[in-house]
Amino acid sequence: MRNRGLLVYAAAYLAFLYLPVLFLPLFSFNASQYIAFPLTGFTTQWYTALFADTAMLQALSNSLKVGVVTAILSTLLGLLAAKAVTQYRLKGTGTALGFIGLPLFIPDVVLGIALLLLLAAIGFPLSLATVVLGHLCLCTPFALAVLIARFEGFDRSLEEASADLGENGWMTFWRVTFPLMLPGITASLLLTFITSFDEFLIAYFLSGTDATLPVFFWSQLRFPARLPVVLALGALILLASVVLVVLAEVVRNRGVAPDKKTIGA
Amino acid sequence: MGKSLISGFSGGVQVAKAEDGNDAGYLLLSPTLAVMALTLAAPLALLFLYSLTRTTGPVLEGGATLAQYAEVLGREGYRALFWRSLDISAVVTLATVALAYPMAYFVAFHAGRRKFLWLIALTIPFWTSYLLRVFAWKIILGYGGVINSALISIGLISAPLEFLLYNPFSVVVTLTHAWAAFAILPIYVSLEKIDRSLLEAATDLGDGPLRRFLRITLPLSMPGVIGAALLVFVPTTGDYVTPTLVGGPQGAMIANIISVQFDRVGNWPLGAALALASMAVVGVLAMLFVAAARAAAKAAR
Numbered sequence: 001m002r003n004r005g006l007l008v009y010a011a012a013y014l015a016f017l018y019l020p021v022l023f024l025p026l027f028s029f030n031a032s033q034y035i036a037f038p039l040t041g042f043t044t045q046w047y048t049a050l051f052a053d054t055a056m057l058q059a060l061s062n063s064l065k066v067g068v069v070t071a072i073l074s075t076l077l078g079l080l081a082a083k084a085v086t087q088y089r090l091k092g093t094g095t096a097l098g099f100i101g102l103p104l105f106i107p108d109v110v111l112g113i114a115l116l117l118l119l120a121a122i123g124f125p126l127s128l129a130t131v132v133l134g135h136l137c138l139c140t141p142f143a144l145a146v147l148i149a150r151f152e153g154f155d156r157s158l159e160e161a162s163a164d165l166g167e168n169g170w171m172t173f174w175r176v177t178f179p180l181m182l183p184g185i186t187a188s189l190l191l192t193f194i195t196s197f198d199e200f201l202i203a204y205f206l207s208g209t210d211a212t213l214p215v216f217f218w219s220q221l222r223f224p225a226r227l228p229v230v231l232a233l234g235a236l237i238l239l240a241s242v243v244l245v246v247l248a249e250v251v252r253n254r255g256v257a258p259d260k261k262t263i264g265a
Numbered sequence: 266m267g268k269s270l271i272s273g274f275s276g277g278v279q280v281a282k283a284e285d286g287n288d289a290g291y292l293l294l295s296p297t298l299a300v301m302a303l304t305l306a307a308p309l310a311l312l313f314l315y316s317l318t319r320t321t322g323p324v325l326e327g328g329a330t331l332a333q334y335a336e337v338l339g340r341e342g343y344r345a346l347f348w349r350s351l352d353i354s355a356v357v358t359l360a361t362v363a364l365a366y367p368m369a370y371f372v373a374f375h376a377g378r379r380k381f382l383w384l385i386a387l388t389i390p391f392w393t394s395y396l397l398r399v400f401a402w403k404i405i406l407g408y409g410g411v412i413n414s415a416l417i418s419i420g421l422i423s424a425p426l427e428f429l430l431y432n433p434f435s436v437v438v439t440l441t442h443a444w445a446a447f448a449i450l451p452i453y454v455s456l457e458k459i460d461r462s463l464l465e466a467a468t469d470l471g472d473g474p475l476r477r478f479l480r481i482t483l484p485l486s487m488p489g490v491i492g493a494a495l496l497v498f499v500p501t502t503g504d505y506v507t508p509t510l511v512g513g514p515q516g517a518m519i520a521n522i523i524s525v526q527f528d529r530v531g532n533w534p535l536g537a538a539l540a541l542a543s544m545a546v547v548g549v550l551a552m553l554f555v556a557a558a559r560a561a562a563k564a565a566r
Binding site for chain 2: 036237
């Protein structure tokens with residue numbers, strides 16, 4: 001009985017999560033340029049318009065660039081720091097972690113504006129590179145958190161065994177450390193990429209004239225005639241991420257056996 | 266992803282085997298610290314400097330003053346805005362956590378072999394652009410929106426309801442939707458960690474389902490609930506997109522007034538003071554909340 005009630009709740013909650021999001025693809029196929037009911041007819045013209053919209057495609061490419069660079073750099077920084085705090089007994093580790101984790105507790109608007117002030121003060125021009133700087137501040141704590149969790153479960157004796165068996169440091173890294181860390185690295189890359197790709201406010205302050213996709217979306221929301229094309233791209237991004245997430249999960253579940261059997265309570 | 270994120274920070278760091286040559290450790294840590302110093306510490310220090318300057322005249326000249334803070338604290342309008350932001354975020358946090366708990370509970374205990382499917386299904390809506398997710402609520406709640414046009418077409422109302430959009434209510438609804446994943450995942454992780462034999466023991470000793478839930482499951486899942494509350498409360502107080510798109514004048518929040526000082530008004534010192542004040546308020550509240558939750562958890566034991 002209790003089960004049934006929970007299942008109904010879970011279904012209702014899922015509907016609450018999905019319904020608003022599903023309006024985006026729905027209206028991207030609606031013939032009218034006004035985002036309102038009743039629907040006026042089926043069209044794919046917004047998708048056609050999308051691929052001719054060079055400004056939007058440029059923004060998409062900007063966001064992909066910023067996302068990839070941010071993901072790689074923040075994961076690299078996270079990797080170094082995670083190794084340092086888990087494998088060495090350093091004084092001030094707690095303080096350092098608290099400092100690196102600080103952006104999690106600071107509103108994005110403050111992070112963006114503070115960095116903008118600094119860049120303005122030293123006369124550094126705004127560009128995609130400055131967006132990357134802002135996103136590094138935001139994403140490095142995420143990368144570090146994911147990778148620390150991974151390092152903590154890491155059995156150092158495997159590395160020692162490899163060394164005992166005659167592998168040099170480099171080969172030990174490639175054949176033991178790296179494969180074991182790979183799931184953590186992948187998770188960190190994914191999380192930091194998606195955070196950067198979707199980040200609006202910091203990019204809004206730091207992007208200058210090179211708009212990232214969210215900044216471009218923001219500038220278009222004021223013009224009703226532009227909305228259907230924005231929704232079309234939004235729907236495509238949703239589709240791409242769903243495919244990506246499902247693929248990643250399938251690969252992950254195939255690669256790693258579940259570590260705990262599920263027991264109902 | 267979310268799972269390891271939470272355990273990474275809440276579990277603290279257990280320092281593994283000590284190793285000789287701590288210099289190597291500091292060397293490994295230094296690039297990250299350098300980047301954070303450049304992108305976080307230096308900008309915040311400069312923000313603080315600006316907040317001590319006067320509104321008129323060239324910045325960073327004319328000596329330090331607390332005039333901006335006096336303005337922030339003294340003006341009724343700013344105080345009201347701070348209160349409203351905290352109020353909205355508190356309601357959002359409460360609603361998000363309360364709605365997410367049963368969902369996380371279902372996945373952790375009753376989803377059986379389809380657990381992963383449920384987790385994926387729950388996170389997929391959050392892969393759309395945040396801006397567009399918020400915008401979707403404007404489509405739903407707006408004057409010519411989904412709810413109004415549906416109610417008119419079935420004849421329940423003759424003119425669109427105007428109270429749906431551009432007020433604190435619409436901000437709460439939108440934020441509760443937008444941040445749901447940040448509540449579901451940490452709560453799920455803490456429920457998943459609960460040793461199932463404790464539940465069996467409670468049953469064997471005669472506890473009914475409700476008593477068992479209140480005495481075992483709920484207390485043991487509190488770390489997840491606290492983590493979820495923080496993950497929702499802190500960012501929502503500083504949210505800019507939602508109040509701007511669906512809040513209207515009565516739904517404006519702190520981030521709006523801060524960014525206006527830098528955008529349109531051009532009063533950087535006041536903006537800096539507002540930013541630091543909001544950061545301090547949220548930080549203090551978050552720490553108080555964690556302390557209170559820890560004390561409550563101890564008292565319950």
